[in-house]
Amino acid sequence: MSEAINSSGIPIKPVYGPVDLPPDLAARLGAPGQFPYTRGIHETMYRSRIWTMRQYAGFGTAEETNARFRELLAAGQTGLSAAFDLPTQMGYDSDHELAQGEVGRVGVAIDTVDDLKRVFERIPLDRVTTSMTINATAPILLAMYLVVGEEQGVAAEKLGGTIQNDVLKEYVARGTYIYPPEPSLRLITDVVRFCVARKLDFNPISISGYHIREAGATAVQELAFTFANALEYVRRAVDAGLEVDDFAPRLSFFFAGFNDLFEEVAKFRAARRLWATLMKERFGAGDAACKLRFHTQTGGSLLTAQQPLVNVVRVAVQALGAVLGGTQSLHTNAYDEALALPTSESARLALRTQQVLAHESGAARTVDPLAGSFYVEALTAEIERRALALLDEVERRGGAAKAIAAGFVQEEITRAAYAAQQAIERGEDVVVGLNTFTDDAPIRMPHAPDYTALAARQVERLRAARAARDPGKVARVLGAVRSAAATPAARLMEPIIEAVRVRATLGEIAGAMEAVWGRFSRGLTAPGRVG
Structure with missing residues (x-):
């Protein structure tokens, strides 16, 4: 019998029994809703309450994105998740020379607050929560969202949602950073400060393991590096004078759901236990701050362009793992996303x-239904042990920021990604329709929008917005943003909000801070999966 090893390099036995259970299993499990929250935070x-069904969507124009949002809400979606185009993520307006060819391609283009207002037209923001996958420009998008609510007549305290605002993983896995690490961390900490001070029902950061996993990390690495980043953010906030029990209950996390059903369930259970222990032991945090609240998205890098309908099955398995693992919200990828933005x-x-998982599968009827499984409990304990060991290695190197600057995290992910790709190419890891059970059917590419025309319309809209505003007010508020950026102890969110109100553009606000901090260009990111 050949040896079985999962994606994290953990050997899998043919049969598990009582001898494989941790001797202190009862203490490790606890009861649902009680420390260490292995079985769930509620x-x-x-x-x-069923998990929030939060489908990620964003199209080239605000109007198209609004139409998809309203269509999904009408179909029973219970939360919104906004995708932004690359110029918006990188702090460029749509008419910037570096935005050419990218406007509206991977999400909606946002230049001014009026673009975001169109995204949420006829959507009452006090009755829906919104997640925004945005990082380097997250403070600007949060400011815009607050102003949109303000102009809808909705007080900031009645708005709910999440901004990703996790720049450390951008240096590792995605590359959509703008500023050097230290001012970026200052900006993140100021967003946390602002949300606490205003008592907003908003998660000021969503620490993302998803993009780390998509870049090629194993399940163990996903947990270790995500929590290393999280500890860095917690320390920065505490050093800035914030009380851990004031802000940590609003920290949220974002994980990937991959194909190995039992590994994923064990990963999520281990994650809750590990985070609760870290917060209590290292920061003396209270119960609310020890609860790991997370969103899950099914694995985009696992979708195949070949035989795309097979992705329906993959996504169902991945989503089931997230549900059995106790996720708080979930995005399920569309089967055609390896080819283009999903169709309606x-x-x-x-x-x-x-909805089938929630209402037909029976998976939601009881809490943590795989608890007590010899296999799942043994795997949960082993993933926790290995993730903690790797996390401690990052901590020995000075924490996440220093380990990333030294290239340690990227090298670890690169090695894992290369090994995974080699296993696929050798046929050791089966990918149905890609390296096994293939056919000769051609890949049918969907019709692509006319992005050139879309960009031209967006640029014209931007020009009209600039012409309609008061240039003197814009110059004054951008000067205030620059001054705040240049003053280490100054607050940043307040002048950013003022700049948004007078219709300063996203690129102008980001540029005001860039004028002080510079634009970071050192290549740090891991290369990601090849396939």
Whole structure:
């Protein structure tokens, strides 16, 4: 019999029994809703409330994005998740020379607050929560969202949602950073400060393991590096004078859901236990700050362009793992996303996948249904042990920021990604329709939008917005943003909000801070998966 090893390099036995259970299993498990939260952060979990179904969407124009949002809400989606185009993520306006060819391609283009207002037209922001996958420009998008609510007549305290605002993983896995690490960390900490001071029902950061996993990390690395980043953010906030129990309950996390069902369930259970222990032992945090709240997205890098309908099955398995693992919210990828932005039909089917899991599968009827499984408990304990060991290695290197600057995290991910790709190319890891059970059917590429025309319309809209505003007010508020950036102890969110109100553009606000801090250009990111 050949040896079986999972993606994290953990040997899998053919049969598990009582001897494989941790001797202190009862203490490690606890009860649902009680420390260390292995079995879930709520006592009754989905019996009381189904996870939030939050499908990620964003198209070239604000109007198209708004239409998809309203369509998904009408189909039963319970939360919004906004995708932004690359110029918006990188702090460039749509008419910047570096934005050419990228406007509206991977999400919606946002130049001014009026673009974001169009995204949420006829959507009452006090009745829906919104997640925004945005990092380097997250403070600007948060400011815009608050101003949109303000102009809808919704007080900031009645708005709910999440901004990703996790720049450390951008240096590792995605590359959409703008500023050097230290001012970036200052900006993140100021967003946390602002949300605490205003008592906003907003998660000021969503620490993302998803992009680390998509770059090629194993499940163990996903946990270790995500929590290393999280500890860096917590320390920065505490050093800035914030009380851990004031801000840590609002920290949220974002993980990937991959194909190995039992590894994923064990990963999520281990994550809750590990985070609770870290917060209590290292920061003396209270119960609310020890609860790991996380969103899950199914694995985009696992979708295949070949035989794309097979992705429907993959996504269902990945989503089931997230549900059995106790996620708080979930995005299920559409089967055609390896080819293009999802069609209306495929996006609806992805949502229906969640609805079947919630209402037909029985997975939501009892809390932590795989608890007590010899295999799952042994795997949970082993993933926790290995993740903690790797996390401690990062800490020995001075913490996440220093380990990333030294290239340690990127090298670890690169090695894992290369090994995974080699296993696929050798046929050791089966990918149905890609390296096994293939056919000769051609890949049918969907019709692509006319991005050139879309960009031209967005640029014209931007020019009109600039012409309609008061240039004197804009110059004054941008000067205030620059002054705050140049003053180490100054608050940043307040002048950013003022700049948004007078219709300063995203690129102008980002540029005001760049004028002080510079633009970081050192290549740090891991190369990611090849396939």
